[in-house]
Amino acid sequence: MYELLSHLQTRRSAPAAQLDEPGPDAPALFAMLAIAARVPDHGKLAPWRFIVYGKQEREELARRLAEIARGDADPVEAERKAGKTAAFAAAPLVVGVVSTAAEHAKIPRWEQELSAGAVCLNFLHAAAAHGFGAQWLTGWFAYESEARVALGLKEEERIAGFIHIGTPRLPTPERERPDISALTTFFSR
Template sequence: MHDLLSHLKTRRSTPNVQLGAPGPDAQALFAMLEIAARVPDHGKLAPWRFIVYGKQEREILAEALAAIGRSDPDAAEAERKAAKAAAFAEAPLVVGVVSRASEHPKIPIWEQELSAGAVCMNLLHAAAAYGFGAQWLTQWFAYDAAARAELGLGAEERMAGFVHIGTPKLPTPERDRPDLSALTTFFSR
């Protein structure tokens, strides 16, 4: 219990550009995905799925995404998008968590989307448990229709996040945390 508490109290993301080899092997990856899938899922819908992007595939994909980004009519924005696409190939492994939320008579779409977000968070915890650093990102290509098709998403699917996984090349930086007293109220009438 102490190890879990210690992890939760100190959890932080390793920037994807600071993630190097080695990444998880197939056995560790599937164990991490199994942990990631243990989330609240009202109605047992599994309103999400995984896309595993290996290093070689991402290098090719990053070029295609950069080309889509460069088509932006704003030159500065086109350059920014191309640079973000190139960073997609940095970490040894990226797992896309795809939201497949759809209309259901009892389970609101919002709850299904929250389940996909919980999968992303659990995958970060699983990566840490296996000794890896990880970062959950989206970037512009998670929202661009042409890029989403290039990434393997169906027309009705949305990217909940890309979880970049690898070995930290540098100590993971700490960041300021929110003031909980400013964000917490105790309900009363």
């Protein structure tokens, strides 16, 4: 129990740019995916899926995403976006968590989307439990329709996050955390 409590109290994301080999092998990856999927899921819909992007595929995708970025009408924005695509290929492994939320008679779409977000956070915990560093990112290409198609999404699907996984080459930096007392109210009438 102490180890879990300690992990939760000190959890940090390892910057994707600082993740090196080794990344997880197939058994570790599937164990992490199983943990990631153990989230609240009203109606047992599993309103998400995973896309595993291997190194070679990500290098090709990064080139394709850069082409898409350079099609932006604003040349400064086009180069800014193109420059961000190389990071997609940097970590040993990237897994896309795809929200497949859809209209449902009983389960609001919002709850389905929250479930996909919970998958992303659980994935970070699973990576840490397996001795890896990880970071949950999106990026401009998570929101651009042509890029989403290139990444393997269907029209109605959305990226909840890209989980970048590997071995941190530097200590994971701490950052300032919010003041919980300033964010907490106790309801009363």
